Amino acid sequence: MMRRDGRRPPAVFALLLMAAVAGCYRPDERAGPRIAPQLVAVENGRLPAVAGMKLHVFNTGMNRVSSLLVGSPAPWRPAPAFVIERPGRELVVFDCGVGTEIARESEGALNPLTRLLFKTRSLPGKDLPAQMREAGLPPERVSHVILSHQHFDHVGSAEGFASASFIAGPQARESSRSRINGFEPAHTDWISDAAWFEVDFSKGEPYATFDRTIDLFGDRSVVLIKGGGHTPDGLGALLALANGPVLLAADLAVHFDWLRGDDVQRIVSDGDRAAEVRNRIREFMRLVPAAVVMPGHDLSQVPAGRDDIVRHHPELFLPQAWPIDSE
Numbered sequence: 671m672m673r674r675d676g677r678r679p680p681a682v683f684a685l686l687l688m689a690a691v692a693g694c695y696r697p698d699e700r701a702g703p704r705i706a707p708q709l710v711a712v713e714n715g716r717l718p719a720v721a722g723m724k725l726h727v728f729n730t731g732m733n734r735v736s737s738l739l740v741g742s743p744a745p746w747r748p749a750p751a752f753v754i755e756r757p758g759r760e761l762v763v764f765d766c767g768v769g770t771e772i773a774r775e776s777e778g779a780l781n782p783l784t785r786l787l788f789k790t791r792s793l794p795g796k797d798l799p800a801q802m803r804e805a806g807l808p809p810e811r812v813s814h815v816i817l818s819h820q821h822f823d824h825v826g827s828a829e830g831f832a833s834a835s836f837i838a839g840p841q842a843r844e845s846s847r848s849r850i851n852g853f854e855p856a857h858t859d860w861i862s863d864a865a866w867f868e869v870d871f872s873k874g875e876p877y878a879t880f881d882r883t884i885d886l887f888g889d890r891s892v893v894l895i896k897g898g899g900h901t902p903d904g905l906g907a908l909l910a911l912a913n914g915p916v917l918l919a920a921d922l923a924v925h926f927d928w929l930r931g932d933d934v935q936r937i938v939s940d941g942d943r944a945a946e947v948r949n950r951i952r953e954f955m956r957l958v959p960a961a962v963v964m965p966g967h968d969l970s971q972v973p974a975g976r977d978d979i980v981r982h983h984p985e986l987f988l989p990q991a992w993p994i995d996s997e
């Protein structure tokens with residue numbers, strides 16, 4: 671099969687298609703390495719907190735990944751987006767959620783091959799820029815948009831942040847151009863090279879339980895964490911919120927069910943790396959039990975009682991708020 675541009679579909683999709691044809695799910699159990707029980711480069715074992723720093727949590731839609739890729743059950747899961755407020759600074763977005771085309775066409779907006787494996791839903795007015803405006807957080811005030819990776823449910827409304835700089839993972843642009851275009855709606859092609867920055871984790875330092883990190887603003891407020899299991903360009907972020915640390919795990923840890931077991935499922939590009947990063951997150955949770963972890967597709971444990979974490983429309987965190995099938 672050839673794409674419109676004459677190239678063959680990427681091997682990963684061919685493999686997924688074969689898996690779909692084979693019709694049965696086999697777990698991919700990986701124990702991964704043991705992680706040293708220590709918080710590296712953290713003074714007195716206490717992670718920093720920046721006075722006045724806040725996190726805004728939004729949901730932009732719901733996705734359901736085929737049980738061919740994740741086994742059963744394969745529930746509908748949220749597609750969140752986050753806005754970070756640093757005192758005296760412009761806003762920072764971490765992931766954009768799904769785009770407006772999903773509200774209009776659901777998975778019909780995706781390539782027919784992708785559509786076999788993903789269902790996705792949204793509603794008009796529930797994209798991130800629209801919800802931000804409603805919340806009094808103008809998208810024009812966003813100076814940086816961090817993209818955890820280039821999948822459609824994380825970059826979906828990037829167009830809404832025309833004046834921002836974009837921070838992406840290693841070789842993210844190359845991977846989105848060569849691998850995903852044609853299979854997902856393109857949302858980042860318009861961004862100029864001058865506004866596009868890719869993190870070089872080879873210059874990264876160990877921090878807490880993580881092997882490679884980059885201190886984005888030099889003040890420990892937003893520390894980027896190298897992923898590389900789900901997609902090669904993956905990254906997460908450790909935030910020094912006023913009342914305690916929050917780990918935005920993105921698809922380094924897709925949801926809490928995924929963190930509980932050893933099955934890395936059929937949603938990883940590097941299963942061994944995915945297992946290692948998962949173990950690093952587990953060790954972090956064990957050593958810093960007060961930290962709040964927000965996986966890429968799980969808003970079930972976003973605390974309600976913190977004034978540095980704002981839950982916008984928490985009713986939208988639940989599947990029943992969205993136009994989903996009951997099957």
Ligand SMILES: [Zn+2]
Pocket residue numbers: 821823824921966967
């Ligand atoms: Zn995702």
